Amino acid sequence: MGILFSFAVVIAIVLIVFAGVRGAGLNYLFAIIIPYLALLTFIIGVTYRVFNWGRSAVPFRVPTTGGQQFTLPWIKSNKLDNPHTSYGVIGRMILEVLLFRSLFRNTKAELHDGPRLVYGSEKLLWLAAIAFHYSFLVILLRHLRFFTVPVPTPIQFLEFVDSFFQVGAPLVYITNFVIVIALLFLLYRRLGMPQIKYISLPSDYFPLFLILAIVLSGIYMRYFDKVDIVGVKQITMGLVSFRPTIPDGIGIIFYIHLTLVCTLFAYFPFSKLVHMAGVFLSPTRNLANNNRMQRHVNPWDYPIKVRSYDDYENEFREKMKKAGIPVEKE
Amino acid sequence: MATKGKPPKPEELSKISYTPPQRNWMDIPVEFKPGMYCHATRPKYLEAVGMPFPRDWSPADADWKLPDNWKEIILQGIKERLMKYRTFHVFMDICVRCGACADKCHFFLGGGDPKNMPVLRAELLRSVYRKYFTTSGKIFGKAAGARELTEDVLKEIWYYYFQCTECRRCSLFCPYGIDQAEITIIGRELLNLLGLNLDWIMGPVANSYRTGNHLGLEPHTIKANIDFMLDDIETITGIRVETTFNRKGAEILFIGPSGDLFGVPGNYVTMGELMLFHEIGLDYTWSTMACEGGNFGFFTSMEVAKKLYYKIYSEAKRLGVKWILGGECGHQWRLMNQYADTWWGPPDFLEEPVSPITGTKFENAKGSKIVHITEFTADLIKHGKLKLDKSRNDHLKVTFHDSCNTSRAMGIFEEPRYIIKNVCNHFYEMPESTIREKTFCCGSGSGLNAGENIELRMRGGFPRANAVKYVREKFGVNMLANICAIDRAALPTLMDYWNPGVDVCGVHELLGNALVMTGEIERTLDLRGEPLPGKGGAE
Numbered sequence: 013m014g015i016l017f018s019f020a021v022v023i024a025i026v027l028i029v030f031a032g033v034r035g036a037g038l039n040y041l042f043a044i045i046i047p048y049l050a051l052l053t054f055i056i057g058v059t060y061r062v063f064n065w066g067r068s069a070v071p072f073r074v075p076t077t078g079g080q081q082f083t084l085p086w087i088k089s090n091k092l093d094n095p096h097t098s099y100g101v102i103g104r105m106i107l108e109v110l111l112f113r114s115l116f117r118n119t120k121a122e123l124h125d126g127p128r129l130v131y132g133s134e135k136l137l138w139l140a141a142i143a144f145h146y147s148f149l150v151i152l153l154r155h156l157r158f159f160t161v162p163v164p165t166p167i168q169f170l171e172f173v174d175s176f177f178q179v180g181a182p183l184v185y186i187t188n189f190v191i192v193i194a195l196l197f198l199l200y201r202r203l204g205m206p207q208i209k210y211i212s213l214p215s216d217y218f219p220l221f222l223i224l225a226i227v228l229s230g231i232y233m234r235y236f237d238k239v240d241i242v243g244v245k246q247i248t249m250g251l252v253s254f255r256p257t258i259p260d261g262i263g264i265i266f267y268i269h270l271t272l273v274c275t276l277f278a279y280f281p282f283s284k285l286v287h288m289a290g291v292f293l294s295p296t297r298n299l300a301n302n303n304r305m306q307r308h309v310n311p312w313d314y315p316i317k318v319r320s321y322d323d324y325e326n327e328f329r330e331k332m333k334k335a336g337i338p339v340e341k342e
Numbered sequence: 343m344a345t346k347g348k349p350p351k352p353e354e355l356s357k358i359s360y361t362p363p364q365r366n367w368m369d370i371p372v373e374f375k376p377g378m379y380c381h382a383t384r385p386k387y388l389e390a391v392g393m394p395f396p397r398d399w400s401p402a403d404a405d406w407k408l409p410d411n412w413k414e415i416i417l418q419g420i421k422e423r424l425m426k427y428r429t430f431h432v433f434m435d436i437c438v439r440c441g442a443c444a445d446k447c448h449f450f451l452g453g454g455d456p457k458n459m460p461v462l463r464a465e466l467l468r469s470v471y472r473k474y475f476t477t478s479g480k481i482f483g484k485a486a487g488a489r490e491l492t493e494d495v496l497k498e499i500w501y502y503y504f505q506c507t508e509c510r511r512c513s514l515f516c517p518y519g520i521d522q523a524e525i526t527i528i529g530r531e532l533l534n535l536l537g538l539n540l541d542w543i544m545g546p547v548a549n550s551y552r553t554g555n556h557l558g559l560e561p562h563t564i565k566a567n568i569d570f571m572l573d574d575i576e577t578i579t580g581i582r583v584e585t586t587f588n589r590k591g592a593e594i595l596f597i598g599p600s601g602d603l604f605g606v607p608g609n610y611v612t613m614g615e616l617m618l619f620h621e622i623g624l625d626y627t628w629s630t631m632a633c634e635g636g637n638f639g640f641f642t643s644m645e646v647a648k649k650l651y652y653k654i655y656s657e658a659k660r661l662g663v664k665w666i667l668g669g670e671c672g673h674q675w676r677l678m679n680q681y682a683d684t685w686w687g688p689p690d691f692l693e694e695p696v697s698p699i700t701g702t703k704f705e706n707a708k709g710s711k712i713v714h715i716t717e718f719t720a721d722l723i724k725h726g727k728l729k730l731d732k733s734r735n736d737h738l739k740v741t742f743h744d745s746c747n748t749s750r751a752m753g754i755f756e757e758p759r760y761i762i763k764n765v766c767n768h769f770y771e772m773p774e775s776t777i778r779e780k781t782f783c784c785g786s787g788s789g790l791n792a793g794e795n796i797e798l799r800m801r802g803g804f805p806r807a808n809a810v811k812y813v814r815e816k817f818g819v820n821m822l823a824n825i826c827a828i829d830r831a832a833l834p835t836l837m838d839y840w841n842p843g844v845d846v847c848g849v850h851e852l853l854g855n856a857l858v859m860t861g862e863i864e865r866t867l868d869l870r871g872e873p874l875p876g877k878g879g880a881e
Contacts, residue, residue: 117515
């Protein structure tokens, strides 16, 4: 149900672009207005989300510790999985954000006869996640050549590396293949694995279909229905220089690709995709396990009623005296 | 006390399917299965600590006698907590439902109920959050994973948030560190706004407020219990050990879990500690008020937890000690490591802890001034201050169960192992995926150690028990050591159910067995009063 719904929404977007550009001639809307609005929504939306999380207090220092604590000098502590200094925390966050350290730990439990619970290593999800995210990043960076004149050397170098195995033109990028395979695997997990399917929401399928549609439309545009690259660059350069122009004769597939990308940008702040920013604010990862060394202050702490020792002794004084336990008031 | 239910036989219970049903989870109403949930709290316990809506009610009843404005109270409660806890706020927003946590939860592995996958347990509350606090949830409703807060939804949250032991295993594997323990803690706080707690939690809370300990032991009883232990120590070692209570001017205040003052096998841990402190001539005292490092308030609300921890530093101050030594207890160390100083610190009336025997400065406790007893003892052994006869534990083949809280909210792995390896000849680790930071819960933590939910406990403890079974079959392990009082209360039942013949002990019981004391008689008995094989006792 959620699968069809999400798929239908992506198809609908494609059809709307088709009708809007081919039918109504709304090129200006799709190539200029929507991109600006989408980018604005993305920037304001994500900033708002981060700001809003940042407003929430961190009353307690509650890192999840994943290794030996800092302790006696002759016991080696695990400085990255159980950091007790800011450097350790930075290291832990780098591993988490760049290498998906926690996901790398993943295991798969199986119940065998006996009964015997067995835990196997399960790195496929990690591999697919790394492949997807890094391909996405490389593809995004490669696209900077549409927004720069001249194209900076690092971007050219990235293109060179990404197309390393290819001779001839147009260059075939490794990341194009990798991201499709990774997306198909992530989609397979949601559709084919009963547990994952059970927890999946429409908002889990939608980004997968959307990004897949973006990738496929991009590949189609590049290798099959070759659009007028010079015209496209006129549009993109017009957008970044705030002097938007639309040359004639650019294929519909470009408008579809662009609008799907805009959908992703605009959808981003309202969806689970904000995990990209949220992971930096996760208190179980970005705090040091040093609460016995440095005091952490709860900003909303308030006075509460407690039971004082006097109350305690008043209730038990006779019993304490009889048992020979010292008391404050005889 | 709760009546003890009878769980199905292990062969029945271990038939577990991890395949979820066809129907969408939102369309499956919660079903209260006997043996899987606890009794409701009696009103008197709520009244004792001034908590709202005390009344007689039962989870199985259709009518929970909720106040008319219950929905408003919960929604307002969520709103407040989104601002008070960044954990809650971020965790409500960033889950991508990748499913990495799904098969990490002991309740899911032992029961197969999909709503015990941490991701779905969180979604129970997240769906409500979306409905009332997010734009997409308000507009798109179910398509955005949002749902109305109804009485059935509230009951479902209650049922499953008391099927979580706040062990944090899911949080270790989550790529964003989403911690179901944190969500459960806040979920339970919300439920407590409506007086919806367990008898097994609120009873100890009320006791702890009045007497300082969960069991409700009054000061003279504490002394009497320890006197009994001193008698037993004398029988075993021939030495009359002395100890003091509420003594002003002692150097160290010792605070362990009250479970170790009463009942088997916790009392053997206390005996081991008493013997150790005597042998090294430690200048320490007990406090009859601060005689409980455990804190069931933590399973109620942060305010109640803080309330119950007032005694820790206030008694240290009143007695004028220099620092605090904390005993073998799991969630006590979650709190002493991550909360105590924030709640009631800074303890600037105390001194930075230094071992009076070895001169070691406990650098990692210089702020809160609370040292873990295995840190203290490991340091003694390292410096050769203890004479140990390992062979007195030769009848034991030991494995070590890392407790959730000391593992994933502290990281104390080597210290207890170092002690065990120095007092036992036969030590075997359980499989790597089930120990240290990846350890499995006993299945009874966070206040779920009741009698009426025995099936839940046996299911939740299944992954732990199964790992013990592995080392039992492979190495003949017959003793499951740990550093947690809840473990010592819960694991014997769990072992009897899944692995009969495996016993449970604290680390300082093993130490007490091995400790050669000055002037002791030849040992023929272990701390349990049972003959030591090959030591003049019966074989």
